Ligand SMILES: Nc1ncnc2c1ncn2[C@@H]1O[C@H](COP(=O)(O)OP(=O)(O)OP(=O)(O)O)[C@@H](O)[C@H]1O
């Protein structure tokens with residue numbers, strides 16, 4: 032049984048049929064990547080998993096449990112946490128306050144404190160800027176904060192939506208290294224990326240999404256070699 | 269950066285022109301004339317002149333801020349001041365030589381007399397030009413003085429203006445204290461509305477400025493000394509502090525007398541509402557323009573429940589203290605009822621719907637449909653005053669305690685909520701609803717709790733208003749009240765609890781004290797809001813994080829300037 036699996040989901044925005052029967056699964060301890068062009072429905076998929084959107088058809092199961100019965104804000108209590116596209120940090124709160132908000136679903140004070148220390152070890156830059164207002168952090172720091180905040184909830188699965196967006200190549204490396212570290216410490220990761228090459232570099236498997244449908248799924252190695260993927264997403268002829 | 273070392277003529281002239289236009293506006297709407305009846309410093313500066321001088325002072329200050337060297341700064345502020353003075357002289361000449369009173373009622377000979385210091389056109393104009401130019405330069409001087417001294421001087425000036433403005437009231441209060449009145453008589457001008465005496469003004473200015481500077485220098489030392497004290501000494505010091513405050517609060521109505529206590533009461537009711545709206549708008553970021561609805565519901569509920577009247581279908585005659593929790597419960601329910609349909613709305617849409625809600629409640633109160641129950645346009649009369657331990661709370665001095673109790677309760681609840689888990693989820697929701705939800709915040713509950721708490725405070729304020737007036741009409745609950753309360757928290761600082769008190773004193777207390785200028789109230793309100801949004805968008809007493817965000821890019825230069 033997969034840790035997270037979605038079966039044949041159809042998600043709509045009003046009349047717009049954004050996901051047309053998407054199925055995928057993520058095993059415990061894996062890094063799985065979901066790649067696709069702009070508007071393919073990657074963000075929509077993550078938002079559906081984290082309960083912010085309700086699919087009209089199909090189901091999302093986590094640990095074998097159907098998530099349909101949970102409200103949007105209850106999903107995080109199951110151990111699924113999303114780092115949204117564009118980071119979605121709380122701009123007017125400080126770094127520390129942002130991290131505290133990440134632990135909103137937890138009540139154990141000492142555990143929260145430990146998680147905070149852990150986040151600061153992973154992202155020392157955040158520790159230096161503890162009291163700074165998050166809106167004034169640089170783009171890279173904001174991404175770190177968004178990831179650190181997600182870790183505060185001790186998630187089983189981390190959903191990352193384009194963590195490399197708008198970052199300089201050096202920072203992208205750093206973020207991807209960190210993703211691997213987080214994964215090694217036991218967090219399963221579903222990674223949405225435009226930067227397919229980097230994503231396939233750290234993932235074990237990948238899915239290719241095109242206009243709301245999965246068109247390919249294979250191991251990362253094979254996807255990298257696949258001529259269609261090379262042409263469309265890796266910029267090779 | 270080609271203008272690095274050049275004199276910025278454009279800004280200097282522009283600011284002078286802007287100040288001139290403001291000056292003309294102030295003069296032609298009649299403020300100079302009306303306000304001239306009040307002296308700030310007896311025989312020297314009237315309120316009308318204070319406004320003009322402040323305008324040119326501020327313009328000079330900003331004019332200096334656009335230049336690169338101190339010499340340039342002072343010259344620029346002088347030029348700005350000169351342009352202002354020339355524009356004002358031009359105004360005086362125009363009014364003197366052409367009869368403009370057909371269209372501009374306030375372009376009167378009296379205005380010229382004020383502008384020329386009663387010296388007539390050629391001679392008086394010279395004084396006008398000299399004095400306003402000097403004030404422009406003073407603005408520049410203020411800019412180049414170190415910020416600590418500048419702050420102290422500004423505080424000193426503000427206190428002089430404030431004391432001068434409130435001189436009558438202070439005198440009346442002092443008279444109540446007996447001996448103090450004659451001992452301090454030298455501070456004030458003779459006769460009514462004459463402000464401070466010249467000696468008084470100088471003494472007040474020097475004392476305030478110097479003590480502010482001294483405090484600035486010594487505060488860190490004093491604070492560290494207090495921190496070094498043993499814990500129990502610290503505690504007793506704090507108890508002493510609170511004790512003093514409580515004593516003053518308890519003794520205040522006796523000190524202030526009837527009229528001033530009434531002013532404090534009105535201010536208190538606004539502060540109580542402000543504390544509630546601060547939760548809705550400031551903490552939770554839900555722009556509610558129909559806030560007066562809950563004030564009305566609270567007032568009407570207590571009216572219906574406690575009044576014994578043959579004219580209304582229901583005549584329950586409950587005791588106030590029994591009715592109070594019921595009224596507040598009703599308001600909370602009304603808050604939830606408003607909240608449910610607007611759960612998915614944000615920003616402007618929310619504002620429009622809540623605006624509608626406020627009007628619906630007012631129109632319902634006015635309607636024939638509910639007339640048998642709540643009196644329609646005649647309202648509810650003879651609402652009995654509450655009794656507390658055998659004391660009838662029917663005078664300002666006794667109602668004062670009820671209002672203070674309400675404010676303290678609301679203050680306490682606000683403060684606890686702000687630092688609570690709920691408070692944090694309000695803030696997170698204000699920043700980003702989706703992410704807040706993804707972090708596990710229940711948006712529905714969080715929003716409804718914000719509306720409900722806000723409604724409860726407003727409702728409490730409304731119940732007290734009803735028993736205070738004894739009579740309520742639908743027109744007491746107009747849209748303007750919502751706007752006033754909103755302005756109050758904007759001026760004080762969104763989301764800031766002390767800001768509500770500052771805003772309340774400025775926008776509810778001051779207008780109450782300066783009733784003679786009531787016709788300019790909205791004009792001054794509007795001008796104040798525009799200036800605030802430009803110069804100090806975070807409010808007079810901002811919440812910490814908000815201040816940090818808005819002044820982030822000014823932070824580093826400011827530090828350099830003080831070191
Ligand atoms: N709130 C919305 N209302 C209507 N349509 C939407 C909404 N959000 C997304 N869509 C549409 O749904 C489709 C999928 O969007 P989605 O954001 O999931 O794409 P994406 O794969 O994340 O793209 P990108 O790489 O650009 O982030 C697009 O056609 C988009 O226009």
Ligand SMILES: [Mg+2]
Pocket residue numbers: 073074075116192
């Ligand atoms: Mg996307």
